[in-house]
Amino acid sequence: MVIATLPDLLDKMWRDYATMNPQALKIHNLFLERGDQVQNDHIAFRTFNHPKVSVDVLANPFLESGYTYRQDYHFTEKKLYAKHFEHTDAQMPKIFISELKLEEFDEDVQNTVNQLVDQVPDYITQQFDFCSKGRPWEVSYETYKKLQQKSEYAAWMAAHGYRPNHFTVFVNALTSFDDIREVNKFIKQNGFKMNDSGGEVKGSKEVYLEQSSTLADTVEVDFSDGTRSVPACYYEFAQRYPQSDGELYQGFVAKSADKIFESTNKNQ
Numbered sequence: 001m002v003i004a005t006l007p008d009l010l011d012k013m014w015r016d017y018a019t020m021n022p023q024a025l026k027i028h029n030l031f032l033e034r035g036d037q038v039q040n041d042h043i044a045f046r047t048f049n050h051p052k053v054s055v056d057v058l059a060n061p062f063l064e065s066g067y068t069y070r071q072d073y074h075f076t077e078k079k080l081y082a083k084h085f086e087h088t089d090a091q092m093p094k095i096f097i098s099e100l101k102l103e104e105f106d107e108d109v110q111n112t113v114n115q116l117v118d119q120v121p122d123y124i125t126q127q128f129d130f131c132s133k134g135r136p137w138e139v140s141y142e143t144y145k146k147l148q149q150k151s152e153y154a155a156w157m158a159a160h161g162y163r164p165n166h167f168t169v170f171v172n173a174l175t176s177f178d179d180i181r182e183v184n185k186f187i188k189q190n191g192f193k194m195n196d197s198g199g200e201v202k203g204s205k206e207v208y209l210e211q212s213s214t215l216a217d218t219v220e221v222d223f224s225d226g227t228r229s230v231p232a233c234y235y236e237f238a239q240r241y242p243q244s245d246g247e248l249y250q251g252f253v254a255k256s257a258d259k260i261f262e263s264t265n266k267n268q
């Protein structure tokens, strides 16, 4: 099936994500069982700042479908740059795309990543659903491990390629919970593990955004030298607060997202 519209793309991405990350689907269904509606706050993607596959390349289908650029973010320690996009319809998920700044890594990492990106046919990057194509390159587990020493983010990208890194439950829209702390408690009571790097709840009312996330599921990935179990994706939760103008803050908080990125690290 050719994916050429935003609703079809969002559907496909959720189905792929839910299949690959059973914990997200289970948690999603637990909310529905309580009578809650699950609204998606944002979908996050990862890539490299190589011009062939940069944030701007991944953003294209969204820009063609009613989204506009809103804000950018710098993650100095993790060597990342990110942009967020919003749709004219506020019910639609925000899109958050980050890219790894290759020039800040040693030549070995740069060469390794360039060898992956060189395998991507140009026409694929022009397709509407490029951001959900999966891994468009062959990579060995040995290379994955090597990248992991330098950047967990680079290793995750090498193993999984183009697919949502996480979907995010908009806590404000859950009517059966008072706040994100209650949500976290409920998730842990149901046997799921939360990322507690930097504390379970990242951010605060003062920065208008509180976020938490599960620890990533692990998934079997086929590498060129064998099948291995590696961290996959996580499920995120976001509670937004009104700014002085009374409007809910719609942006992101770099300091919080910095810790959320660690939800796909190997040694949790």
Ligand code: NI
Pocket (backbone or CB within 6 Å): 042, 044, 096, 166, 168, 236, 260
């Ligand atoms: Ni997020």
